Every structure is written in C-alpha cells, then in structure tokens.
Amino acid sequence: MLAAVQFVAIACALIFTGAAVYINLVEHPTRLSFSNSIALSVWLPSYKRATRMQAPLALISGFAAAWVWWLNGSLAWLFAGVLILLVVPFTFAVIMPVNVELQRTDLEPESVRTRRLLESWGRLHGVRSVLALLSSCLMLAQLVGR
Numbered sequence: 001m002l003a004a005v006q007f008v009a010i011a012c013a014l015i016f017t018g019a020a021v022y023i024n025l026v027e028h029p030t031r032l033s034f035s036n037s038i039a040l041s042v043w044l045p046s047y048k049r050a051t052r053m054q055a056p057l058a059l060i061s062g063f064a065a066a067w068v069w070w071l072n073g074s075l076a077w078l079f080a081g082v083l084i085l086l087v088v089p090f091t092f093a094v095i096m097p098v099n100v101e102l103q104r105t106d107l108e109p110e111s112v113r114t115r116r117l118l119e120s121w122g123r124l125h126g127v128r129s130v131l132a133l134l135s136s137c138l139m140l141a142q143l144v145g146r
Contacts, residue, residue, distance in 0.1 A: 002071050009064035009077075010139045013084050016057040017132040023050065024129045028122045037109040039118055043102060058087050058132070065139060076142050083135035087128045095124045 027046065031039040065081030068074065098121045101107065107114055 002068065005064050005067045005071065006139075006143065009061050009068055009081070010136070010143070012057045012061035012064065013080070013132060013136040013139055016054055016061060016084065016087075017129070017136045019050065019054060019057075020125070020129040020132050024122065024126050028118075028125065032118060032122070035110065036114045036118065040102065040107075040109050040114060043118065043121075047099065047102075055088065055091075058084050061135070062088075065135075074142060076138055080135045080138040080142070083131050083138065087131050090127060090131070095121065095128075098124060 023046075031042050031046075034042075062081045062085030065077050065084065069078035069081065098117055102114075102117050102121065107117075
C-alpha cells in the first residue's frame with residue numbers, strides 16, 4: 001500500500017512539475033515573442049486546458065503525500081505534500097486576479113498593460129513551477145534516501 005501511494009504522489013507531482021516548467025520555459029516565452037493579440041488569443045485556451053490538467057494533479061499529489069506521511073510518519077512527505085498543495089491557494093489568491101484581468105473583454109490587446117499582465121502571469125506561474133519542483137525533489141529524495 002505504501003509503495004502505491006508513494007508512486008501516485010510522485011507521479012502526479014512530476015507530471016505537474018514537467019507541465020509547469022514547460023509552460024515557463026517554452027510555451028509562455030513563445031507566446032510573448034508574438035504580438036499581444038496573438039499571445040492573448042493563445043493564452044486563454046492554453047490556460048483553460050492546463051487548469052483542467054494541473055489542478056487535479058496538484059491535489060492528488062498533495063493528498064497522496066499526506067497519506068504517505070500518515071502511513072509512515074515522515075514529516076518530509078507531509079512537507080512535500082504541503083508544497084505541491086500550496087500551488088492551489090497561490091493560484092487563487094495571487095494568480096487569479098491576473099487571470100481575471102487577462103480575460104476581460106474590454107482589455108486592449110495591444111496595450112502596454114496587456115503586455116505587463118502577460119509578463120506578470122509568467123513570473124507568477126514560475127512560483128508554481130518552483131513549488132512543484134521542490135515538492136518533487138523532496139519526494140524523490142525520500143525514496144532514494146531510504
């Protein structure tokens with residue numbers, strides 16, 4: 001049972017991390033290399049699809065890591081679970097206001113404000129990537145270190 005729950009926690013964390021890092025290193029910089037109009041038109045469907053994938057991965061990974069802690073008492077697993085779960089409130093509290101602004105129908109696509117919002121979104125998303133990467137590394141270290 002323990003090995004299966006560890007596998008679920010790590011697999012979901014690694015998939016989340018890979019997707020988040022890809023967004024920060026490849027997808028979003030590519031979007032920003034185009035005009036604001038193009039970047040904005042691609043950002044919205046990408047954001048919606050990524051949300052449907054990443055939110056469940058973060059939740060499953062975090063709760064599975066907490067379950068591992070419950071099974072074996074390792075605080076490192078609990079901490080790793082908290083790290084990956086932190087992306088959810090961080091998204092709602094910090095990134096969501098930017099998301100809402102980027103989805104406004106009265107937003108002028110080619111404005112400096114739009115460019116700043118897109119750039120800010122990328123930096124904020126980077127926090128999610130770092131949290132997920134730290135969580136994944138901590139989980140993997142627990143397996144390697146035993």
